[in-house]
Amino acid sequence: MIxxxxxxxADKRKAWSLQxxxxxxxxxxxxxxxxxxxxLVLIPIIATLVLGFADWNFVxxxxxxxxxxxxxxxxxxxDEMFIRSVRNNFIFLLTVPIYMLxxxxxAVLIDRxxxxxxxxxxxxxxxYVSMTVAVAVVWQVLFQPxxxxxxxxxxxxxxxxxxxxxxxxxxxxISIMMISIWISxxxxxxxxxxxxxxxxxxxxxxxxxxxxxxxxxxRRITFPLLSPTSFFLxxxxxxxxxxxxxxxxxMTQGGPIGSTTMxxxxxxxxxxxxxxxxxxxxxxxxxxxxxxxxxxxxxxAQKKWVNY
Amino acid sequence: xxEGLEWRKVIxxxxxFAGSIxxxxxxIWMLVTSFKVETDVFTYPIQWIPRKWNVIENxxxxxxxxxxxxxxxxxxxxxxxxxxxxxxxxxxxxxxGFSKIKFAASNFLFLIVLITYMIPGxxxxxxxxxxxxxxxxxxxxxxxxxxGSFSVLGTFMLRxxxxxxxxxxxxxxxxxxxxxxxxxxxxxxxxxxxxxATYAILRxxxxxxxxxxxxxFIRSDNLLTLxxxxxxxxSMSGEFYSLIMAAAVSAILxxxxxxIMGQKSVIEGIALGGVKG
Numbered sequence: 044m045i046x047x048x049x050x051x052x053a054d055k056r057k058a059w060s061l062q063x064x065x066x067x068x069x070x071x072x073x074x075x076x077x078x079x080x081x082x083l084v085l086i087p088i089i090a091t092l093v094l095g096f097a098d099w100n101f102v103x104x105x106x107x108x109x110x111x112x113x114x115x116x117x118x119x120x121x122d123e124m125f126i127r128s129v130r131n132n133f134i135f136l137l138t139v140p141i142y143m144l145x146x147x148x149x150a151v152l153i154d155r156x157x158x159x160x161x162x163x164x165x166x167x168x169x170x171y172v173s174m175t176v177a178v179a180v181v182w183q184v185l186f187q188p189x190x191x192x193x194x195x196x197x198x199x200x201x202x203x204x205x206x207x208x209x210x211x212x213x214x215x216x217i218s219i220m221m222i223s224i225w226i227s228x229x230x231x232x233x234x235x236x237x238x239x240x241x242x243x244x245x246x247x248x249x250x251x252x253x254x255x256x257x258x259x260x261x262r263r264i265t266f267p268l269l270s271p272t273s274f275f276l277x278x279x280x281x282x283x284x285x286x287x288x289x290x291x292x293x294m295t296q297g298g299p300i301g302s303t304t305m306x307x308x309x310x311x312x313x314x315x316x317x318x319x320x321x322x323x324x325x326x327x328x329x330x331x332x333x334x335x336x337x338x339x340x341x342x343x344a345q346k347k348w349v350n351y
Numbered sequence: 352x353x354e355g356l357e358w359r360k361v362i363x364x365x366x367x368f369a370g371s372i373x374x375x376x377x378x379i380w381m382l383v384t385s386f387k388v389e390t391d392v393f394t395y396p397i398q399w400i401p402r403k404w405n406v407i408e409n410x411x412x413x414x415x416x417x418x419x420x421x422x423x424x425x426x427x428x429x430x431x432x433x434x435x436x437x438x439x440x441x442x443x444x445x446x447x448g449f450s451k452i453k454f455a456a457s458n459f460l461f462l463i464v465l466i467t468y469m470i471p472g473x474x475x476x477x478x479x480x481x482x483x484x485x486x487x488x489x490x491x492x493x494x495x496x497x498x499g500s501f502s503v504l505g506t507f508m509l510r511x512x513x514x515x516x517x518x519x520x521x522x523x524x525x526x527x528x529x530x531x532x533x534x535x536x537x538x539x540x541x542x543x544x545x546x547x548a549t550y551a552i553l554r555x556x557x558x559x560x561x562x563x564x565x566x567x568f569i570r571s572d573n574l575l576t577l578x579x580x581x582x583x584x585x586s587m588s589g590e591f592y593s594l595i596m597a598a599a600v601s602a603i604l605x606x607x608x609x610x611i612m613g614q615k616s617v618i619e620g621i622a623l624g625g626v627k628g
Binding site: 062065066068069070071072073075076077079080081082083084085086087088090091094101152153156157158159161162163164165166167168169170172173174175176177178180181182183184185187190191192195199225228230233234236237282285286288289292293307310311314315320323324327328330331334335338 | 359360361363364367371374375377378380381384393395396397441442444445447448449452453454455456457460463464467469470471472473474475476477478479480481482497498500501503506530531532535556559560562563566567577578579581582585592595596598599602603606607610611614617618621622623
């Protein structure tokens with residue numbers, strides 16, 4: 044058969060329609076995810092940014108929106124409860140290095156110095172996979188000030204006036220932080236164990252030949268080579284502290300007298316209890332900026348102190 | 352010297368075992384308390400083995416009483432299973448599309464998805480709430496399921512695995528005349544099955560434990576999932592701590608079972624993806 048068109052043109056057209064087919068298939072495959080993300084995430088984040096400049100109450104309907112410019116943000120920085128929630132959030136950051144340190148030690152011990160590794164991995168991981176709400180309810184009872192098991196034990200060992208834990212403004216945040224550390228250890232430990240397993244064994248063998256003791260090996264090999272893992276855990280840990288919610292909602296509701304109010308709790312309280320949508324959106328904007336700054340900071344800091 | 356080293360390991364194992372028991376003590380206390388009669392809950396010294404057993408009565412009250420956990424279980428199972436299935440499908444499709452199909456806007460679209468990964472869920476709650484109120488998805492299980500089904504995290508995780516598949520598989524299937532849907536379903540997906548299973552277990556655990564979305568998007572008592580039910584149950588039963596602990600045990604137990612059964616893939620998945628739910 045004699046083709047009327049030159050063969051290259053036909054090839055080109057074929058390639059063109061093939062590429063069109065690929066594009067169509069591509070859109071088909073990423074389509075559901077993309078539509079979901081646009082409707083449920085992208086549009087809402089834009090709406091949040093816009094609503095941050097409004098004064099609005101759910102009940103009034105869309106006609107009730109009043110644009111107030113930066114007033115919400117100005118108010119935020121004079122709002123004692125908000126400042127307190129940000130401060131509590133920053134105090135809460137202390138949990139991150141603490142559980143990272145504990146997890147690192149546990150990971151090294153489990154990876155090298157014990158039998159039944161599998162058991163220990165599961166045991167320390169259980170609080171992380173358990174339902175936070177159920178765990179919070181259990182701790183609520185354990186911390187019961189006058190007859191709870193923890194204070195009974197403290198009294199038994201001679202502490203006559205044990206703290207009132209979550210009922211005491213001076214102890215409530217620390218109590219929540221302790222539980223949060225307990226929950227986070229398992230996750231961090233698993234990541235550290237994975238990090239340890241990627242360290243080449245011959246480094247330790249070489250150190251053995253040089254007569255290095257366990258501490259030297261830890262200081263000179265393990266710790267530096269774990270720095271990418273530590274960095275990752277630090278960043279995700281910091282971001283996670285800005286999202287703490289369940290445990291506060293169940294155990295203290297931000298109290299007593301605001302001592303455990305955190306940004307997300309304050310956001311929830313403002314939006315869904317006090318129905319101040321605009322003001323709550325401006326809190327969301329500040330929260331978003333915090334997370335954004337941490338993520339950006341990660342890129343900059345990464346190059347400085349992480350050993351690859 | 353070898354002998355000494357082993358001894359050190361034995362001693363360390365014993366110390367660590369004691370440590371892990373201490374670590375798990377709240378769970379042990381919860382379990383033991385759920386077996387007790389109410390009057391024995393706070394006796395001191397703590398009865399680690401109940402003096403009087405009240406197991407059947409406690410659990411019967413929790414499961415079939417005024418706040419029937421059978422209903423909340425059903426709700427939780429329905430939401431968690433459907434979310435998991437849908438999320439796996441949507442994420443796997445997107446992961447395949449972004450890694451195995453070369454098309455024009457691919458990189459740009461992936462960037463959009465990437466950006467949304469950084470957005471904290473709580474920052475978009477209010478518009479989501481308003482949207483749901485206006486399109487009738489508020490106070491429905493479908494709405495809850497949709498919220499959990501478009502996980503960027505799942506797309507990232509699975510994309511890693513799809514990228515590991517050799518392009519030759521895809522090319523040779525194409526030469527044999529298979530289209531992308533077919534290649535995806537009968538070649539690519541089976542090859543990444545372990546990764547999908549890992550993600551599925553994680554997604555199930557996260558959905559089962561999710562407190563925030565049901566708190567905000569569900570209002571009707573008969574639609575509640577377990578985390579909210581636990582909280583309601585706790586505030587309603589007030590001082591009946593043995594019942595509250597039976598409720599907590601009931602909520603956590605299936606999770607621990609799923610976790611122990613799939614622990615290898617859960618731990619590997621967590622370690623590999625470094626994911627935080």
